[in-house]
Amino acid sequence: MSNAASPEVPLWIRTWTLVSSLVVIWDFGYCLLRPLSMEGGSLNFLWKPYNLYAKELKVQQDPKKKHHVTIPLTYKNTAFMNGIETLLNFTYLGLLKSGQVNVGQANLVGFSAALMTLSKTVLYWLIEPFSGYQHIGHNSLKDLIILWIIPNGLWIVVPAAIVYTLGKDLNHRLDVNSKQD
Numbered sequence: 001m002s003n004a005a006s007p008e009v010p011l012w013i014r015t016w017t018l019v020s021s022l023v024v025i026w027d028f029g030y031c032l033l034r035p036l037s038m039e040g041g042s043l044n045f046l047w048k049p050y051n052l053y054a055k056e057l058k059v060q061q062d063p064k065k066k067h068h069v070t071i072p073l074t075y076k077n078t079a080f081m082n083g084i085e086t087l088l089n090f091t092y093l094g095l096l097k098s099g100q101v102n103v104g105q106a107n108l109v110g111f112s113a114a115l116m117t118l119s120k121t122v123l124y125w126l127i128e129p130f131s132g133y134q135h136i137g138h139n140s141l142k143d144l145i146i147l148w149i150i151p152n153g154l155w156i157v158v159p160a161a162i163v164y165t166l167g168k169d170l171n172h173r174l175d176v177n178s179k180q181d
């Protein structure tokens with residue numbers, strides 16, 4: 001049974017995809033609409049929780065480096081890639097809901113989106129260990145845990161679990177198909 005393709009996508013996958021996509025949009029709204037979204041700005045009421053804590057990690061700036069790696073969330077290239085990912089995420093949820101395609105076909109979209117999220121987050125995360133923690137090493141442990149380890153960890157562990165679960169489902173469907181040929 002555990003090897004069989006599942007007729008239904010587990011609720012935790014659908015919930016995470018929806019909730020995390022909304023969180024990402026909310027976070028990007030904050031970055032894109034600065035300074036209006038910041039404390040004192042006219043749109044700050046939408047981002048009140050950001051005021052409760054430091055808004056972002058203090059990232060060491062080195063004026064000599066032109067293409068300094070700061071928090072990629074503020075970069076347009078990341079925003080662009082996130083846009084594609086969000087589109088895939090909502091396409092996945094839409095396909096599941098509409099029933100226009102079978103679950104396996106929808107899962108191919110969900111699998112691809114989760115793999116994108118996973119590799120992007122791992123890449124982002126590896127910048128620090130491979131650079132001797134030079135950009136974030138000066139932050140307090142508490143700041144690091146709340147603003148770096150937990151969010152990145154969550155966006156690695158959950159997409160990895162989705163890749164595994166949906167990958168197993170797709171693998172089974174392909175296996176069954178090839179045996180019918």
Ligand SMILES: *[C@@H]1O[C@H](CO)[C@@H](O)[C@H](O)[C@H]1NC(C)=O
Pocket residue numbers: 016017020021022024025082083085086089110113114117155158159162
């Ligand atoms: C897309 O969905 C994945 C889960 O598959 C989630 O981790 C990620 O945050 C979502 N990405 C965006 C940009 O909405």
